[in-house]
Amino acid sequence: MGLWRRREESLDEEIQDYLDRETRENVDAGMSLDEARQAARRKLGPMLRVKEDVRSAWGWSWIEHLWQDLRYGCRSLRQNPGFTTIAVLSIALGVGANCAMFTAADALVLRPLPVPRYNEVLEVGSTTSLRRGVDLASYPDYLSIRDSSRSFRGTAAIAFIPAGFSLRPEALPQLKMAAAVNAGFFDALEVTPTLGRGFSPQEDSVPGRDAVVVLSHDLWAQELAADSSILGRKIHLNGIEFTVIGVAPERFTGVEPFVRTGFYFPIAMYPRISGDARILEARDRRFLRLLGRLNPGARLAQAQAELSSIDANLARVYPETDRDQRLTALTEFQNRVQQDPVDAELVWTLLGLAGAVLCVACANVAGLLTSRAPVRAREMSVRLAIGAGRVRLIRQLLTESALIAVLGGLLGLAVGYAGVLLFRQIQLPTDLVTFAYIGLDRRALLFGLAVASISVFLFGLIPAIRTARSDLAGALKARDAAPAGRSRVWGRSLLVCAQVALALVLLTATMFFYRGVSYSVSHGPGSRIDHLAMMSLAPSQQSYNEAQMQRFYDRLVGQAAQMNGVKAATLASVVPMKNTQNLVAIVPEGFRFPTGEDRAMILCSRVEEHYFDVMGIPIVEGRGFLRTDTPQTPRLAVVNQNLAAHYWPGQDPIGKRFRLDGPSGPWAQVAGVAKNTKYAWIGEKPQDFVFLAERQTPWRPMTLMAESIGDSAGLIAPLREMIRGLDSNMSIFDVRTMEDMYQMRAVRTSNVIVETVASMGLMGLLLALVGLYGLVAYAVNRRTKEFGIRLAIGAKPVSVLSMVLRQGAVLAGCGLIVGIPLSVAAGRLLKAGFTEGDAEFPHLLLLAVALLAVTLAAAYLPARRASRVDPMTALRYE
């Protein structure tokens, strides 16, 4: 402000200088000193206005005005702490909901590729009717596109393959996701390795020659302790020795948000890694995802035209493979949305909901501001009367709103961060796939800021205009402004009722979810969760035939069961509560499917004969599997009670038959019935499940499950050691104890859902309270004079109190009348689709009563104010 003051002083001096000179001239012309002074002032004109005009010529006045407005706004907010708190909280909820939803939406769909100038990168490939979005391309087609396209500055080709990774040849490999990429991959995406280099063109020219690898930053940091001397070191992928030549930058998390890529190797090594020698030669083996970076200035349409001509050419030269292929370029975002319409829809829904929350919050704050309009009308009129412009007043009011929005926005970021922490608890118990990063990054912060600024206009503009438009004379005389249109109050009443109804529905849902989940969690999945160590195996890449694989599994289970500390061991293709489940098609004999269907898709697991004992799942009828059930004996199945009751109600299911894989598949006979347990998720309703004998339908990969005598975590190291003794190339992944996974999948995920629903319920309740409060307060402010008269002519404060309370009660009551049937319906729906639980409808009534009490409390605040109106003050306005 030093500069400011100097400027002001200099202006004062300048004007004083003028006055002095003028005065002197006047004195010289013969006036008396007093006369001379006055004449000089007359000549100058009104001094204050002159100064003000000069200031506005400086071009700084808007800052000055802003500063005034801010100071004034802060003062006004401080004077009404109740109003400020409520308004800020509402906006915080709106902004917070938007931030949290945005982070989820961003992680699922919106976030662009983590590469510089991502909007230049196009998705290239063929379109077929089979797949949405752009399909993958074959290697020869990739070469044709690369060589004949002119619109692209660079092309990137990538294919993912799980590979067993180890640092030393004798160490047990871990299964990680690796990516085969072309030599120009990093250049095309403009990703520069943080250490070492990308691939040179020679390195993807000769199949199988150059075993070099670039590590992802994550893998380098986690498995290699971010060792900076890593370049030149050897690592092993599927038993092949690779030389590390580079480390990708931390920012580059890969081109697939859900795949945790550990390695990038030249595509020429793909045949050796996959064990598929011809994969690079066949034009109809489409396995590569292609990305092209456009030349500066080139357009999508150009690239598309060029691709069409390439594709016509390919169709002519290679009719047998490329005839039906249509090459297409899409922006990477278009492709993402088309490929994953479910996620995209979910994202729009989430964002839409968040937008609705924001609108309701803003409507409420606008209501609050409007409710203050009669109070502020006098203030506004005085300011208008002494010459403030209306625009200036609106700006002043908007500045006040902006302050609310800023405070609300900051608090909203905290709310959003809480949401992020909540979402982050969802984890997938697997090494290969990852849940995309959810966080309040720069994009989310910017989004929150944008939402907060938009909210200023949503909630601030109309009340500001209305307040500033207050009728000058009328307000000065403290007469009520002309009765505001009834319709407006009607609209607000409807909004408040709807909010109360919605709050009840959300709270009911919370209650049902909470009771349901706590019921499920306390009753457990029905199968063993304690004393179990698990690890999944991928019998090394295609080198085992079925007989060898069976022998390996036999020895594995046999040796595991013999180990110290192991009570029993078994194998299963699917583990309860895991995020991946298998389905099998069955066609029960004699069962009539509804028209249009010819099979039922049923959750399924291939299990070894000890499975039911180890997992503690009782066989209620018939028998489980035996060692003697082999491919040579008739196929058997164990079904659960639910399936038996579903397809053979009231009959003995033992000996019944169904076909596998469709109406002409092989028969399987029911050997036993297992008790119902939970399979995919702890909150599920009992569902059909079929167990097949692992010996009769070999499967890979399988999960080894060992029941421990003591601590199950202690078994993991010896089990790994034992497996390495059997086959040192065996890849192991998803190593965990059942208890860990149960916590992660069942308990924690359930809690996240309950907490999300609960916070939505609370949010709904808070918003409804604010809305109700705002509306009742508005009415009270408008009727102050009336209350004054009533009190003056002898009404008891209590009767005024109850009069206002009644208004609140009518609003809340209407909301509840609508909300109760809706909640019953929602509760039914949840009960039907969710789980047994023990939430009952009497609880709902309790909830409704509680809601009524809370809403009445919100109406009580303005009601009390109404009952304490001092008749003299109220009437003195007249």
Add this chain to the structure above:
Amino acid sequence: MPTGDDRIDLLQGTLDMLILRTLLFGPAHGHAIAHAIERGSQEVLQVEHGSLYPALHRLVRQGLLSAKDGISENNRKARYYSLTAKGRKRLTAENAKWDRLTRAIGLIMQPAEE
């Protein structure tokens, strides 16, 4: 000395031109500029001296004038304004414009008699 109806209010925008013109002869302070304009017009032009200062400050902000604190003839601190190169250029342009304008108006008001 003309009085009353004989005095003309300044046209919008002409004050700037007059200030620039006045300063063509060398730096001056506000009071001097005001009187120079008044006297130069044989006191026909009515300059409210107060309106001079916002114009001066605006011209400084536009870079047409520069302002310097100096010491005046009687040893007092005063703020002196002088033309910048940009201001000189602007004055030439305004001059030409003004000529065209007055000629055009003159043609209409006093058509040449044939």
